[in-house]
Amino acid sequence: MTEVKNNMGRRSFLKAALLAGGGMIVHFSWPVGSKAAGKDALEIPEEWFEMNSYIKIGKNGVVTLFNPNPEFGQNVKTSLPMILAEELDIDWEQVIVEQADFYPERYARQFTGGSRSVMEAWSPLRTAGATARQMLVLAAATEWKVPASEITTQQGTLLHAVSGKQAGYGEFASAAAMRPVPESVKLKNVSDFRIVGSSKSNVEVKNILMGKPLFGLDYKTDGMLIAMVVHPPAFGLRFRSMDDSVAKTMPGIKSIFTIDSLTEDIDQNIFDATSFTKFAVVVGNTTWEVLQAKKALKVEWEAEPERIFTMGGRKATFPSGLESTEVHRAKMQELTKMPGNVSRRDGDPEKAFQSAARILERTYTAPFLAHNAMEPVNCFAHVTADRAELYGPTQAPEFILGTLSQRLGLPKEKILIRLARMGGGFGRRAYGHHLIEAAVISKHAQAPIKLVYTREDEMTAGIYRPTYSATYRAAFDENNQLLAFHVKAGGIPESPLHANRFPAGAIDNYLAEGWQIPSNITVGAFRAPRSNFMAAAEQSFLDELAAEMGKDPIDFRLELLERARTNPIGERNDYDAARYAGVLELVREKSKWKETTEGVHRGVSAYFCHNSYVAEVVDLVMKNGIPKVEKIVAAIDCGIVINKDAAINMAGGAIVDGIGNALYGELPFKDGVPQKNNFTTYQLIRMNEAPKEIDVHFVKNEKDPTGMGEPPFPPTFAAVANALYKATGRRFYNQPFINELKSS
């Protein structure tokens, strides 16, 4: 057992008690828990006792666990309560799970992003569970007049072996909730875990399969109107005027007006990112009626001059102009030839390149991507003179709250953001512009409204994965040994460079440079931001290097990692070379790497990002000249796995996502206009392109858990590219690879 200081704080307990009286936060919904899954529903207790922000226990022993974080398919609504249940020591079958609202005073971090939900909740949730358990033990000890140290627990039961006394948690819930919070509590040994590390069914699965209203877009309340916005058709344009003479007379239409979502006085944060701040708005009774009026609205646009705004207290700008992919490509090519901003230099790379017997140089590119979460952007808002309530999909309520408060002129505590289950996110919903828009529309319309984006609205409104380019150079001596390594990476509008990642630390002479080109096309985090491109470029280049040096691609990577482990260059290497090598060794074993099958082409790739290590081997076949990934073997080191089957599901999803985006994903621009606006032209991977088998293996260790949502995604791109090389004899440098294949 580990003794930990209880730093979750008295604050959360006091607040909990306060709130139980105030009654603001507890939206009890039934049945949302594991019990909905086919068994008889649990009996709802008449009274709940709040042990802390995360746990309440009924007199009958039924336990409600709150999932603090936004759920968008990464399964936190199941995995975070599993951590609580483990330390509380209860029967998972006696658990109801509820989604918490956004409540920063009660919960430490209600943010879904960076693959950090489990990692950052691990310690607080274990402590919360163990604390509640300890309070139950102390309550029983007082009542039974026995030493607390003699009381044990077993799946929701308190036991005193000496006297034979036993009681369910429910019997002591009231007394325990009244007790002072213990200063420190003991956590379980990892080897004693029963729930963490097992596989628990998604607590929402039955509701999903029965079509229950779970998502923001499903939300409805009395008097609610539907709102849609019309945004500029091109980046670089802004609203000038509109003619609503026809639209406003159409059936079901209540009002048509314009809004400024982010006014000039607002100090923005990065999650406010949006290119468009002035919209035409149509409000009406039903979605279809509003959509028809929206089409009938005639809006005039004009060129937008350079836009200056404040972000984090500093001036920021969007340049003017209408941008095109063709011009982007030419500009990026130009910058790859110019000196960049040096982020890291080891040894004397310039000299090493001068003295090289041979230099290999390759440039890799990737296009803008749209997130394309299946549930389009939407949000319910009801704003009145003194308060605001919002309900909808958001990954980052804590960031949007401050902006909402500024924009609405309401104190933060008068704004309630409720967290809907999200129909996907992939980073897109970290950006909260739709919450601001919905709130401003509701305020203007003086009604509860649900803002609905069409698919076309969403795909053309921005927040894309940036377009990137990376040039790699390797210098060889006369004996074909690696002398120096140089990466220069940039993009529009940001550089994807991670200067201290592998192979930094493994090569004596190393140089990393970055560059960027400003743009008015709004970008944002996209599943494993920057890593999703850098992994593709770097791991393709390493594959080519291995081939040039006549080495097996896994052996070559392991040699470099061995150097980084035993005799690292520099001190800022941000990866653990032993764990990195561990996943490569595991994937080599599990994929039977050395075995070959006629007609099956294998590619390998490995990457470290978001605190986890993943290696993948792809088996690809060519059918009538079309590549098809048949099988992937993945090895993952993310420390302790919370919910094994769910982790396997998510890793598989990330890999399918990687195959799809590597082969098909792209959003080109012409004169500021996104050239794709729906799934008719934007190709996403579909069933017939999905592999037959994904075989996921986890490195077994007792390290604290790290990210799982993002790390399996980046390695897939290069594994596909390297398999394509085996299949075609050609290297693939420019995503999406299907275009490059067609152009041959």
Add this chain to the structure above:
Amino acid sequence: MATTNLKINGKEYSVDVDPSTPLLWVLRDHLNLVGTKYGCGVAACGACVVHLEGEAVRSCVTKINRAAGKEVVTIEGLSEHGDHPLQKAWEQVDVPQCGYCQSGQIMSAAVLLREIPNPTDEDIDLAMTGNICRCGTYLRIREAIHLAAEIQTKLK
């Protein structure tokens, strides 16, 4: 506006809407049957699949007058207690991630299983390619369809 009589999941409804309104929005906005999802509005993603006289149709492009007087089944009507072989299999395999596309996936699969009680992987690929899952749960969907076929066979 015109009155349209609908039969959905065995229940009679009468709605007063423009006859060109897609069935999807009548289900979602007027009848509060929100299990049928909006994903693209152009019959390209399959999130809105329902059964019209037993056939899988994209309700986002099916005008309400086409459904008048005909049998419509949505995810809410596939079974009363969520125990259709496909729903059982989906639960057992624990298919969903975000879950948004899954009712459309199940409704497409239901027609497949009726037409081909024991589909091969190729049958599944052909029948299910119109349904996008952005989370990438395709492998589990395939697995669940095979399992549902087994469950269905045992029930007969």
